[in-house]
Amino acid sequence: MKYIPLSIPNFIGKEKEYVLDAVESTWVSTGGSYIIRFEEEISKYLNIEKAVAVQSGTAGLHLGLKLLGVNPGDEVIVPTLTFIAAVNPVKYLCAEPIFMDCDDSLNIDINKLEEFLKNNCELTKEGLKNKNTGRIIKAIVVVHIFGNMADMESLMNIAEKYNLKVIEDATEALGTKYTEGKYNGKFAGTIGNIGVYSFNGNKIITTGGGGMLVARDIKIAEKAKYLSTQSKDDSLYYIHNEIGYNYRMTNLQAALGVAQLEQLEKFIEIKTKNYKLYKELISEIDGLRLLNFGQNTRPNYWFYSLFIENDKISRDELLKKLKEKGIETRPIWYLNHLQKPFEKNYAYKIKKAKYYWEKVLNIPCSTNLTEEDVKFVVEKIKKSII
Template sequence: MKKEIQLSVPNLDIEIVENLRECIETGWVSTGGKFIGEFEKKIAEYVGVESAVSTQSGTAGIHLALKALGIGKEDKVIVPSLTFVAAVNPVIYQGAIPVFMDCDDSLCIDTNKLEEYLKKNRGKVKAVIAVHIFGNLANMERIMELAEKYGLKVLEDATEALGTYVTEGKYKGHYAGTIGDIGIYSFNANKIITTGGGGMIVAKDEEILEHMRHLSITAKTDSLYFIHDEVGYNYRMLNTQAALGVSQIDKIERFIKTKIINYNLYKELLDEDSPKGLQGIRLLPFNDGLRANHWFYSLLIDEEKLGIGRNELMDRLIGNGIQCRPIWKLIHTLCPYERYEAFEIEKAPYYEKNILNIPCSTSLTTEEVKHVCEMIKKIVKQ
């Protein structure tokens, strides 16, 4: 029987059932209930901030953040091209104009090109969305320096980076999402902890954070008479989702430990710099000066050296029951975004063509990692 190994699946314990049972028995299964506040408090304590606001998704959080930062019609916002489209769509929701930026070798936004663009377009850019790709951390020291110099708002899309923190430099001890003006987390089913769906917002300015909370509950000022003082959004997290979250967040450090162990095993068995590895495969590293959460593992495939291309390797792994995927299609090449400015996108196409993401669940066993590596080697040798 073919062994099936999924890419990234939730790691849920049966104890969560007790929280869900309480939701059902009390009737608090929608957008009210004790678990919402409890989950917000636990996330805030974990990343070292005063408070947090829950949302129905990371995308909703980004949308609220842009609105709260005053991003509106015709405002230019720097965004990466190499990211998931949900990081960019809210820019359009606000009627703003995305400007696509290249990536560096960490897959995060290229700060050299960012500075170059800002010099050429002084005063024309209002914000930058820094996406921490796969649990890495964008160069936040440089981004914050540029933000101060050019008067930018900084939104950290930390939807993939909960648990990543800085270990050296100016922001030592800061978690991803807590350096810029506003940070966003996601609890989608494939994230390091999950509520099935849902997101969370943190911010430096408590008034701005509370405004986002207000907007997320349809800007309601009177629950009895249904008074709303501005256009709001129904972006609230469900109590049932938060019931999962309060259990999940307590396990995040154990999950990260497993991620790191499995990453190192993949590196030992596959990376071309390892005696056991394959020439033509490099496991992308995480940046120095971080304790990264190691959310996703990225193989960089050199077809000429390996003797097989990324797509063929991917198709054959999937055919053998091992789920894997390419990185996202560059957003500036997607139909809705083709008309927007893309600034010197040179490195991102190379990574788009050659990266393969391999199984990385927090429940992934040593035996499963070895099976994935053995199957890759088997396919390459055929």
């Protein structure tokens, strides 16, 4: 039986050459030329001054929140509809998340965010105070869901108005950028105070594991590198003046990343082509449609979200039928404000997130997906709902 996975890596470039070169150099751990090269080439691609290679996107988010001044007892605004890794680092710092709803793009609902800040918070000399809890809200984590850019212009205006720091979780959005407006040409992850990318195995490019942190302020990026390498002040005599972390990417991972980055624009072309073909074919099936990506952007089209309007079949029934036909699909993450570790945290008017969680199924989107594969998937979807 033919099997089509949801999202797998695509090694069509110099991955083997670079990784073997790193092995032969014996620099396989958290030092080596490929780490520096990967950072430099990511910086060049994103048109920024400095990038810091880290162990994972989660590690980058943890460092980012810490560097933006989130302290124990503070609060951080996060979306409920996202992978839990965007939320867990808030707890690492003994701070508390406040959960926000999504809009029809699946990204954070800007209108509800502003409504919450206006009606529930007040600016004080200590910062923005949550009138319900008495805690200071330090930052917003905005996630560009499935590579779809959130409304950063509105979000940054709100952040400035309420004196909030912004960390962009661009772990799914490497390559997504604005093509019009105030941030024309700016990539996801380079607009807020800090941006974080992930190179997990299912991302548009992969290092197996690993991530990258970028910052508008180069001093913050430099401090992130310092903290990620165990806050080493003297590498010979092992002097450490701050608590640090073992968060540095390995040279082997970076070698893979350099080769993958060389293919990124090609991968985006493939993702775009397959998305458009899916969209055209699925539009002919009553009760189903692919969710759109934002206007005024060039998305990376990382994941394709099938919206099930058809009452004849549920999300889970369709998932099961497609699995039986050799097609791997995935529901959206379970909403974070309902997760056991966050049950007691405040969630503001969550409605659309629950609606989309029940109705959306992610369908195969690998960059090695052929036109024949796309047609095969759609045909099996069609037969599953008849």
